[in-house]
Amino acid sequence: MTERTVAPSKTAEEGIFSRKYAAATATFAAVMFLTGFAALAVVPTLPAAAQGLDGVSLYPLVAGSFVAASLLGGVLGGSWADRAGASRPLAAGVALSVATLLISATSTTIWQLAAGRFLDGVSAGMVAVAINTAIAHDYPDRLRPRALSLMSTCWIIPSLAGPPLAGLVSAWWSWRAVFFGLAALTLLPALAVVVVLRGRTRQARAVPSQDKPPRPALMVALAVSLGAALAQYGVSGWGARQLLCAAGGFALLVAFAPRLLPSGTWSAARGLPATVLLRGLSSGAFFTLEAFVPLFLSTVRHVPAAVTGLAFTGAAVAWAASSWVQGHLLDHWPRHRLVVVGSVILAAAVAIAAAGTLPTMPALTAASALVVAAVGMGLVAPALTLLSLSHSRPGLQGQASSAMQTNQNLGQITIMALSSALFAGLGTGSSGPAGYAAAFGLLLVPSVLAALLAVRARGS
Known part of the structure; x- marks a missing residue:
């Protein structure tokens, strides 16, 4: 790829919504919209959920689980996309996101809520990496900036509507209704996305990769995710438990994170x-x-x-x-x-x-x-x-x-x-x-x- 993009030619395949790229663009945009809406709507609901489950003291762990788990999801999704095409991890991430909303909605303890947020982070990490990889595989150099800008645009409506609606539902009904509502809202679109992506996956199998990367070191990715979660919980206070968790978390990050980076x-x-x-x-x-x-x-x-x-x-x-x-x-x-x-x-x-x-x-x-x-x-x-x-x-x-x-x-x-x-x-x-x-x-x-x-x- 050259650093300067080539000026687009006046052809039928000029834009990201041209006949050749319309299905892929619509699919990626739908996934980003659903991911953004769920991610932003959940944030204002978490404090009420932690309070309802008598787990306010563990709120930093719940809030940090998503970011920590996205480390693991990114590693899994990236290797999977290189080995079998981006469609598989993208479809798996979309399906998993619906399941994680149901896990969080039915939480009876703060630990179940933390587990739901952790799995949601895994799915979000897989989706983000898979979409970037798919854009790299499917789009020419000159269209990639436009495709990436569209992915950012897909977060506008979720950012405008998600948090206020979630706040109203949580205040007038319950925080569980937010998670159940998001699961119901995303179920049918998620199934449609999975069906579309399965067709793309079958097509991709006909072109095997010439240079498949090694499978990721799962223990390394898990250690980094655990270290991130411990570090985020540890910086929430100056007690002995927090300091111990912070020290252990940063030790894990220093030891294992470099193995996941160039x-x-x-x-x-x-x-x-x-x-x-x-x-x-x-x-x-x-x-x-x-x-x-x-x-x-x-x-x-x-x-x-x-x-x-x-x-x-x-x-x-x-x-x-x-x-x-x-x-x-x-x-x-x-x-x-x-x-x-x-x-x-x-x-x-x-x-x-x-x-x-x-x-x-x-x-x-x-x-x-x-x-x-x-x-x-x-x-x-x-x-x-x-x-x-x-x-x-x-x-x-x-x-x-x-x-x-x-x-x-x-x-x-x-x-x-x-x-x-x-x-x-x-x-x-x-x-x-x-x-x-x-x-x-x-x-x-x-x-x-x-x-x-x-x-x-x-x-x-």
């Missing part, structure tokens, strides 16, 4: 290793900002939850719009330059959030940082995905997508943990802005590093 990732070796590292840096900065800004607005500035929700909605729209721009208006730009621009915008958003902690600044200054950061990520995320595919050998795109997914989650866990430790270590808690300013300031480091190292991910 050699040279931590040293930003040129090509795929640097691309994988950049995914972790940018995602860690963005999602940590996304976690701390609402907490700051609620505890320090006492901003109504509805206003904070509007900031999240604006961020979702900004991400999709920025992704559309990179796929349609900036498709001739070298991808690594888009990473530079997006990382600089992300750093600016972090600076805005830090400035928003000053008493003299308006309360909504920090809220606007979410929208600005989403603009940056709308450029960075699809650009890095395209770069990872350009650096992958034919038949191994699933392995590259898996590494990207793995380091994205590792970046979130690590940077969130460092910011949380700094926030708690200042001793200000939620009573003052100093801890938030320090947590936001730390996020400048990964944002600036991503901008400086982007040239090392440059395409051939």
Whole structure:
């Protein structure tokens, strides 16, 4: 793949919705819509579910199970997609997502709810990696940016409708109704997707892979997922149990995570290793900002939850719009330059959030940082995905997508943990802005590093 995409020719197969790609595009869009709706609608329901199951003390474990399990799902889905085509793990992930909603809905203990969220993370990891791999296999270079921007657009309606509807159902009925409703809502579309993908799988079997990768080390993937879950629970407090879990979790990550990443990732070796590292840096900065800004607005500035929700909605729209721009208006730009621009915008958003902690600044200054950061990520995320595919050998795109997914989650866990430790270590808690300013300031480091190292991910 060359770094600059070729201008599309005026043919019947020009767009992602042309006759040749219409079925695949519609299938992938449907899967992303269902995945996004379920993922976003569940989030505001989890606190009520934990309280109803008398498991508030284990809420960090429930909340962290999804991210931890997506590490395992990404590894399984990537290897499976390379060995047998992307349709199989994609169909399996969609079917599993319905089952996990039913497991969560029927929870009688907090541990069953955590298990449901863990399996949901596995399915989400498989789906995300399988779709990226399918786009790499099925679409020409010039259409990949547009396909990836469409996948981002499919999250707009779920981000607008999912959380408010789930909140109303949970308040007026019960949190179980949210899970049951999502399972019923996604069952028939999921079955249709599975049928379509089975047909594509049978067609793919006629072209065996020339260079199949080895099967993933399942014990390594499980160890990394366990380490991620322990680390996320451990940073929730300063008790002996939390400190022990944090130490054990990070020890597992240090020991096993490098085996799931390309050699040279931590040293930003040129090509795929640097691309994988950049995914972790940018995602860690963005999602940590996304976690701390609402907490700051609620505890320090006492901003109504509805206003904070509007900031999240604006961020979702900004991400999709920025992704559309990179796929349609900036498709001739070298991808690594888009990473530079997006990382600089992300750093600016972090600076805005830090400035928003000053008493003299308006309360909504920090809220606007979410929208600005989403603009940056709308450029960075699809650009890095395209770069990872350009650096992958034919038949191994699933392995590259898996590494990207793995380091994205590792970046979130690590940077969130460092910011949380700094926030708690200042001793200000939620009573003052100093801890938030320090947590936001730390996020400048990964944002600036991503901008400086982007040239090392440059395409051939």
